[in-house]
Amino acid sequence: MKTAAASPEIISTPLRIGAFRRFASASLISATGSAMAPLALAYSVIQQGGGPGSLGLVLATNTVPTIVFLLMGGLFADRLSRSRILFVGNLLAAGAQGALAVTVATGHASTASIAMCGFVSGTAASFIVPATQGAVAQIVPEDHLQQANALLRLPSNAVRVLGPAAGGFVVAASGAAWALAWDAFTFAVASVLLLGLRLEAPPTTPAGVLADLRAGWTGFWSRTWLWTYTAAGTVLVAAWLAGFQLLGPLVAARQYAGARDWGLIQAAFASGLLVGTLVCLRWKPYRLLTVAVITGGALALPLAAMACSLSLPLVLVAALLAGTGLDVAIVAWNTAFQQHVPQVEQGRMSAFNGVGERLAVPLGYLVTALAAHSWNSQAVLLACAAMITVATVLNLCVPDVYRVNRLTPSHRWRASHADREVEQA
Numbered sequence: 001m002k003t004a005a006a007s008p009e010i011i012s013t014p015l016r017i018g019a020f021r022r023f024a025s026a027s028l029i030s031a032t033g034s035a036m037a038p039l040a041l042a043y044s045v046i047q048q049g050g051g052p053g054s055l056g057l058v059l060a061t062n063t064v065p066t067i068v069f070l071l072m073g074g075l076f077a078d079r080l081s082r083s084r085i086l087f088v089g090n091l092l093a094a095g096a097q098g099a100l101a102v103t104v105a106t107g108h109a110s111t112a113s114i115a116m117c118g119f120v121s122g123t124a125a126s127f128i129v130p131a132t133q134g135a136v137a138q139i140v141p142e143d144h145l146q147q148a149n150a151l152l153r154l155p156s157n158a159v160r161v162l163g164p165a166a167g168g169f170v171v172a173a174s175g176a177a178w179a180l181a182w183d184a185f186t187f188a189v190a191s192v193l194l195l196g197l198r199l200e201a202p203p204t205t206p207a208g209v210l211a212d213l214r215a216g217w218t219g220f221w222s223r224t225w226l227w228t229y230t231a232a233g234t235v236l237v238a239a240w241l242a243g244f245q246l247l248g249p250l251v252a253a254r255q256y257a258g259a260r261d262w263g264l265i266q267a268a269f270a271s272g273l274l275v276g277t278l279v280c281l282r283w284k285p286y287r288l289l290t291v292a293v294i295t296g297g298a299l300a301l302p303l304a305a306m307a308c309s310l311s312l313p314l315v316l317v318a319a320l321l322a323g324t325g326l327d328v329a330i331v332a333w334n335t336a337f338q339q340h341v342p343q344v345e346q347g348r349m350s351a352f353n354g355v356g357e358r359l360a361v362p363l364g365y366l367v368t369a370l371a372a373h374s375w376n377s378q379a380v381l382l383a384c385a386a387m388i389t390v391a392t393v394l395n396l397c398v399p400d401v402y403r404v405n406r407l408t409p410s411h412r413w414r415a416s417h418a419d420r421e422v423e424q425a
Contacts, residue, residue, distance in 0.1 A: 104177040
């Protein structure tokens with residue numbers, strides 16, 4: 001399949017590409033189930049008598065394999081058909097969630113069985129994520145990658161706003177098993193849609209797996225803009241999760257009206273994600289990586305606002321701006337990555353980038369737990385906001401950041417013309 005080779009002149013939108021419509025449909029359907037899954041998973045643990053320790057174990061077993069197996073997933077994404085990897089990964093996740101739904105429905109669920117299903121789902125995710133990044137670049141012509149990335153995020157962000165509420169209603173009305181069953185069903189439907197893509201495997205070398213992995217690391221390290229953005233992203237994710245997800249509810253309970261106001265803050269952030277997607281459908285910045293770095297720094301705003309005990313309306317505006325900035329950063333980054341990393345390397349490069357950001361999850365929670373013993377929540381929030389700001393500024397000091405810009409047809413023509421002159425010389 002060579003859909004990405006279609007002439008950009010006759011394609012006004014990625015939605016006119018049948019393979020992209022199939023890919024986007026699979027993403028949307030899967031997102032409706034994934035939005036309900038965390039709430040259903042938590043209540044599955046609670047229903048069988050588990051407490052915070054049991055829930056922590058379940059969440060850990062879901063997160064750990066995404067770190068451990070992500071590099072292997074990236075390696076496979078550069079050697080095998082990405083549509084087949086996506087099919088198998090989604091089918092594996094469907095089986096895990098289906099088995100969990102059955103055990104919960106029949107009353108046989110335990111912390112161990114829930115954790116095991118979570119481990120399988122996390123393993124599936126470690127293969128799905130790298131294959132997804134490369135699949136988009138195979139399906140969509142280069143000139144339409146940003147629009148495609150934004151279109152893929154539009155429905156998922158909308159689901160992120162509505163999904164938790166819908167999941168809460170389903171769990172309250174009929175139990176966690178039905179929400180888990182729906183998640184399994186959506187994974188199964190997505191797997192069938194993705195199998196129909198029939199993407200060709202990237203061209204590979206006779207080298208072995210370890211040689212490919214070493215070559216991938218060499219390629220990752222040789223791209224200064226890539227590893228510095230990954231390092232900065234690790235700091236951003238750690239500080240954001242620690243400040244917003246962990247300390248945010250505590251600060252809301254002390255300074256504002258508790259759960260009600262925290263729900264409004266989260267809704268403002270989710271609404272910002274939608275706004276960011278709409279911005280990316282219209283605005284096509286030339287300096288892609290510079291925009292990604294700057295807009296990602298907006299995550300410091302709500303943390304600083306809560307640390308300074310600003311009024312709720314100001315915190316809501318800060319959360320809205322943070323969500324908008326984050327989504328613009330994600331779309332700009334994905335577009336820059338897909339344009340500047342060859343398709344044959346995108347799986348491994350995406351995996352190396354993803355490992356750094358996933359390591360930030362336990363790191364952020366651990367550092368915050370230690371800091372909370374010495375500082376109050378406001379001081380930790382302010383420190384998190386400062387970390388995000390410093391990481392953003394330091395990343396902007398990297399010269400390579402300003403060289404990773406949008407590739408236009410004229411840029412590609414000049415590059416190919418220069419290559420021909422070199423060959424002739």
